[in-house]
Amino acid sequence: MDTVKIGDSNNGSNNLPTELEQEVTGFTSCGTNLDIKGRKLTVRMLRMNSATMVIISPQGKESLDEMGVAFPSLGNCGLSSSTTIFGSEYASNSQRLAELWSKRHKRQFIVCCNVQTNDIDGSLVERSLSDWICANVQA
Amino acid sequence: MEEIIIPSEQKIGFQLQFNCKVGEHVTKFVVHRFTNKYMVLITQYGALPNLYMVQFDAKDERADRIAPVNLSEFHTSVPVTMKCLLGVDKVEVRAGIQFLINRTQLSRSPIEIIFCLGLRDMNGDILKAIANILDQKL
Numbered sequence: 001m002d003t004v005k006i007g008d009s010n011n012g013s014n015n016l017p018t019e020l021e022q023e024v025t026g027f028t029s030c031g032t033n034l035d036i037k038g039r040k041l042t043v044r045m046l047r048m049n050s051a052t053m054v055i056i057s058p059q060g061k062e063s064l065d066e067m068g069v070a071f072p073s074l075g076n077c078g079l080s081s082s083t084t085i086f087g088s089e090y091a092s093n094s095q096r097l098a099e100l101w102s103k104r105h106k107r108q109f110i111v112c113c114n115v116q117t118n119d120i121d122g123s124l125v126e127r128s129l130s131d132w133i134c135a136n137v138q139a
Numbered sequence: 140m141e142e143i144i145i146p147s148e149q150k151i152g153f154q155l156q157f158n159c160k161v162g163e164h165v166t167k168f169v170v171h172r173f174t175n176k177y178m179v180l181i182t183q184y185g186a187l188p189n190l191y192m193v194q195f196d197a198k199d200e201r202a203d204r205i206a207p208v209n210l211s212e213f214h215t216s217v218p219v220t221m222k223c224l225l226g227v228d229k230v231e232v233r234a235g236i237q238f239l240i241n242r243t244q245l246s247r248s249p250i251e252i253i254f255c256l257g258l259r260d261m262n263g264d265i266l267k268a269i270a271n272i273l274d275q276k277l
Contacts, residue, residue, distance in 0.1 A: 025165075026158035026165065026167055027156065027158070027167045027169065029152035029153055029156055029169070030152045031152030031153070044152040044153060044171075045152055046152065046153065046156075046169060046180075048167075048182075048185055048186045048187070049184075049185025049186065050185045050186045051185075051186035051187065053187075057173070061174060062173045062174060063173050063174045063175045063176070064173045064175060064176040064178065064253065065175070067224075069225065085190060085224045085225055086192065086224055108186060110187065
């Protein structure tokens with residue numbers, strides 16, 4: 001009795017890896033310089049198989065100061081999860097943008113937004129970035 | 140190690156980005172130098188399974204940082220501090236990152252490194268192959 005059960009469980013675990021085999025395609029990426037009402041930004045995007053990484057920096061001085069990640073919701077409950085990986089926890093644009101775009105495109109987003117915005121140009125910058133991402137999120 | 144050229148690749152957004160077949164799996168490499176950090180992503184998965192922040196304990200930009208010695212009797216590692224930012228913190232991944240830093244020019248980096256190392260199976264041969272590829276390309 002026992003031996004049969006062990007044999008069964010082995011068969012089950014042997015079948016698992018075949019399901020985990022994913023398609024093997026490489027990553028693609030693109031980058032651009034955006035001029036938003038005098039603010040010059042460099043945006044780089046790395047498209048992975050199941051996630052997208054976006055890095056936004058001032059042109060000519062590209063740094064990595066903060067990073068946020070967001071996952072889309074599973075099912076229809078509409079709650080996505082996001083967090084700040086490093087950088088300031090407060091007023092973090094990265095986490096907010098990651099959450100926004102992961103909700104919109106139903107993908108995992110990793111965002112590094114190293115640009116400080118204020119109330120006046122924040123929405124404008126955000127909209128330009130969203131438009132560019134919308135146009136380029138698919139290879 | 141054969142390099143796989145993806146036909147749909149149009150514009151490259153990063154300083155170094157390529158795919159290589161290491162062992163049985165296609166391995167994706169992305170390297171970019173920012174002003175305050177290096178970003179090194181090496182993964183055999185479809186996304187980033189982990190992210191580590193690697194800081195060098197000797198924060199000098201002069202040449203007298205401890206150089207790695209890759210001889211079996213006198214082995215010396217570059218002293219680094221690693222912090223797991225994302226994903227499961229595994230000893231194997233930490234060891235792999237330390238190995239790659241010892242064996243490549245990354246050991247002379249004056250700035251900290253954001254590292255992703257996602258390998259489906261990790262052993263000495265695969266890590267040596269990856270270190271060779273990195274050293275040729277960096």
